[in-house]
Amino acid sequence: MEKEGNANGETANMEYRQRMRQYRTVSGLTHARLAPLIPCSESLVGAVERGTRPPTEPFTRGLERVFGLDGELLELLPAIRDVNPVWFRKWPAIEAAARSIRIYQLAVIPGLLQTADYARAVFEGEPGAMSGEVEKAIKARLQRQIILSQANPPSLSVILDESVLLRCIGGPEVMTAQLAYLLDMMARPYVTVRIVPLSARSTAGLIGPFVLASDDGTNAAFLENAETGEVIHQIEVMHKLNQRWELLSGLAQPTYETIKIIKRVMEA
Structure with a gap:
């Protein structure tokens, strides 16, 4: 059975992705057109919407600015705390x-x-990598090594x-x-x-x-x-x-x- 935190995180992640897709579709924006408005790479937009990359705070603030939102997506971030996709x-x-x-x-x-240093270099090479998220990912990776x-x-x-x-x-x-x-x-x-x-x-x-x-x-x-x-x-x-x-x-x-x-x- 999954821990409650993980379950809540997955629910919040799914809701985030659904809202993101809904607002993007209503706005008539493709991944390619949305990316420079955030700004970020097109691949990152697609990865977050598919759930293969977790949304970061800068990415989310960019989305909210583009869609004219007032914290609707930001409030979901604390629950999306599992650094693993x-x-x-x-x-x-x-x-x-x-x-x-x-x-x-x-x-x-x-x-x-x-x-840890090698893992950091690997994570920092990812598109849209943020220092805070990188350190969390390193911690999770080292934890697995136990x-x-x-x-x-x-x-x-x-x-x-x-x-x-x-x-x-x-x-x-x-x-x-x-x-x-x-x-x-x-x-x-x-x-x-x-x-x-x-x-x-x-x-x-x-x-x-x-x-x-x-x-x-x-x-x-x-x-x-x-x-x-x-x-x-x-x-x-x-x-x-x-x-x-x-x-x-x-x-x-x-x-x-x-x-x-x-x-x-x-x-x-």
């Missing part, structure tokens, strides 16, 4: 209950293994495309510290990280990142794209993702080679 809210609970987590990532270090420090942590197996190591997110100092932290986490017996080298002649990983979580026979997956994500339970999809994992696992370097690769990047 609607489509992600089910996943942390699944993640926390899992006994085994497998992650494939081809763009960034996975959230469970990110440092599962790796609890008494009986899940086994965490990560496969990364080599390009993740070469993408200098946050600058050299942030990236070096992130890679050092990655090595520290790999020293834990329940954490494994392996690299698929750029020389691997396979397109199996190019379809995008995914996460597989298992808890005593209950399986779930999380798929994410540029704007949204989805929790998956369907047997057919899970089967295909497991096949993809096995293929990527066969391409990945063993742990000792992965450690050498990471250290080589740090020294470059």
Whole structure:
């Protein structure tokens, strides 16, 4: 059962989006025409209206000014306090209950293994990112990492495309510290990280990142794209993702080679 706060937050978020869509439609504005009036990006307007990005106070003040409102949308913001987008809210609970987590990532270090500074650089790169919202998102991400420090942590197996190591997110100092932290986490017996080298002649990983979580026979997956994500339970999809994992696992370097690769990047 969801906590009452989350339920109220989702209700407020839904009401916010419905009112936003109603006022936009009545005003005869498309996402593209509304964006410069706020001002913000067209993609942010669409993301807030779909519920894949939470509305911020500056964004909401811009909306109210455009639509001639007097606090109608602003009063909903306190209830929309869950920093995770609607489509992600089910996943942390699944993640926390899992006994085994497998992650494939081809763009960034996975959230469970990110440092605060690296996470900050990732969040600050989002369109329309606001400092207050970024700090809340970092706090939520670090909170999720507690599962790796609890008494009986899940086994965490990560496969990364080599390009993740070469993408200098946050600058050299942030990236070096992130890679050092990655090595520290790999020293834990329940954490494994392996690299698929750029020389691997396979397109199996190019379809995008995914996460597989298992808890005593209950399986779930999380798929994410540029704007949204989805929790998956369907047997057919899970089967295909497991096949993809096995293929990527066969391409990945063993742990000792992965450690050498990471250290080589740090020294470059």
